Amino acid sequence: MSHYDYIIIGAGAAGLLLADALGKEEFFASKSILVLDKDNKTKNDRTWCFWERGNGPFDDLIHKTWDNIYVGGHQLQKSTSIAPYTYKMLRGIDFYNHFLPKVKAYPNITWVQEEVTGIQEQENQVLVTTSSQNFIGQTVFSSLYDPTLPLKQKDFPVLQQHFVGWQIKTEQSVFNAREATFMDFSVPQKGNTRFMYVLPISDTEALVEYTLFLEHLLEKSEYEKAIKTYIKEKYNNTNYTIQETEFGSIPMTCYPFHRHNTNRLFNIGIAGGWAKPSTGYTFYNTSQYVPKLVAYLKTGKPLSEFHQKSRFLFYDTLLLDILYESNHLGHEIFESMFKRRKASLILKFLENETNLWEELKIVTAPKPMPFIRALFKRLF
Structure with a gap:
């Protein structure tokens, strides 16, 4: 049975970005790292999109960019610039072709193509079972999403x-x-x-x-x-x-996935709640989370205490409360926002970068009553 300091389960965006971040850091050069995935990552199985100001770390892999967007509906037909942002499209296959060879080339990283069938946290280690063998990890990062977890509670709509x-x-x-x-x-x-x-x-x-x-x-x-x-x-x-x-x-929920993290078993990507709850955008959030997680690992602090808190989670909660109770209001809310506010401001808000004054401008763009009702229900 092979033992590793770190095991990363899943070689999607979160898994490969984390493996690359650990592999290129001298701090982790003495750590043995295993990456497990059931797929060989040779298919263009997904497309990630995100918006970004100016140049970014993935620009060499970007398939297509746009400086303008169209938002349409029953009350709105709007073509608009999103400056200073650019909307960027990244194909899965281009991401894999770039990062997979890099990860495999690190001398302390082992790549195994097998499907994980079980994860069992033990007293001082984690047992990871695949279709043909077992591995022991001191710390395991898993991107395996269990869709039943958020469905077992009623506090946060899904x-x-x-x-x-x-x-x-x-x-x-x-x-x-x-x-x-x-x-x-x-x-x-x-x-x-x-x-x-x-x-x-x-x-x-x-x-x-x-x-x-x-x-x-x-x-x-x-x-x-x-x-x-x-x-x-x-x-x-x-x-x-x-x-x-x-x-x-993609799950749209403010359910606190981080509560399932322990000091030895840590969920990443969608499984860790890294998707933006109100939109489902995941790739950009993941690219921001990984460096923070790696920096935190260097501190040696308990892994279960790593969690990113944000007031934007409250805005996401209110919108999801409305959509869960009155799903038909979605188009009215988004159309109102894009009709009355600049697209660049909306994207800034959805990227969790606005100040309180800008956020007030966003939340007052749609009809207020659904949000007021959701607010009172959430508070009381």
């Missing part, structure tokens, strides 16, 4: 941001490659919060995603029907071929 995306190529030039469709609520809402998300790579190529903020998933055919209808109506029934498909479901 929605899902779920989506199906098609990377399509059209016969005619129908896309505006200079502008990303951030949210298009013109699709039938059906009592929920539903929108289309379009990322044009060129005037004939785009990722078209049907996205919902909802408690339960739909049948696959419902997502596909919505995408087909949207392409037909929005792009003049143009002929197209589907090049790639993707599906995702």
